[in-house]
Amino acid sequence: MLILSLETSSPVCSVALHQAGILLGQVELRLEKSHSSHLSVLINQLLENTGHTLQDIAAVALSDGPGSYTGLRIGGAAAKGLCFALDIPLLAVSTLQALAWQVAAYTESPATCLYCPMLDARRMEVYTALYTHDSQEILPPTALVLTPDALAEQLGGHRVLFFGNGAVKLQSLLAEQSNAGFLAGIEPLAVAVGALAWGAFQRQEFRDVAYYEPFYLKEVYTTTPKVK
Structure with a gap:
């Protein structure tokens, strides 16, 4: 197969x-x-x-x-x-679940961590979710505006690994958080x-080929060039 x-x-x-x-x-x-x-x-x-x-x-x-x-x-x-x-x-x-799997598969003692992929969504916003080492969803995919209190509840009780091209925007905000770990270069x-x-x-979880659309998470905005 x-x-x-x-x-x-x-x-x-x-x-x-x-x-x-x-x-x-x-x-x-x-x-x-x-x-x-x-x-x-x-x-x-x-x-x-x-x-x-x-x-x-x-x-x-x-x-x-x-x-x-x-x-x-x-x-x-x-x-x-x-x-x-x-x-x-x-x-x-x-995409987020697969990214979390990439990291969990090569983490020593993976069950001791939660996995938080972050993809850049411009400004201080990211696309993110939270998973266990065996790909169980803790936080569903969401568009999150980053603040020092972001994911405070999860960080209070677990070691959380952050990665993806949006994670760097959170790193400076969580400099004092001992439960937060950051991994660079994860694509x-x-x-x-x-x-x-x-x-x-x-499990035969097949998608309808004719009507399939990607999961954009947020509505896509397009602009029309101004006529000079």
Whole structure:
């Protein structure tokens, strides 16, 4: 059972291939605004390197959001196109949950911590959630304005690890909080999406290919250039 996973919610564009939950390979590209021109190239490269073709894929999984509006749209369009063409199911994995899994999977004594991914939502706002080491949701995905009292209740009784490109905005506010730990350089990756997608595949938690939309969390605002 091969699952192809796509992660396009951040500046890192990555693709992974799992077989029954076991990682076969992954590729990533850390170039700003490269998703639309390179995603299909990365997919073909990964399949070629692992000795597979598109016809071998049993399902496509993608990072569901929140995250970059443009990136999520690109990933969604690519995933839906593959599912339509190959007549295979679509799986969607929370970006925040997958990011938390990435950290918990490589944390010593993971059960002693809670995991708080944070994605930058501009100004002092982040997209965040809170998870246990085994991906159980403590705080659902939310758009949070950061203050010194942010997540005070959770920090009062647990060691909480903060990571993601929005966590740096909280670090200075919690300088005196001994239960807060901060990890740098953690970006959403397709390998985590694929790891969680295997469980969703077994539970047959498939999404409607025709009507699927990414989880943007907040309404997207667009502007029209002023006519000179």
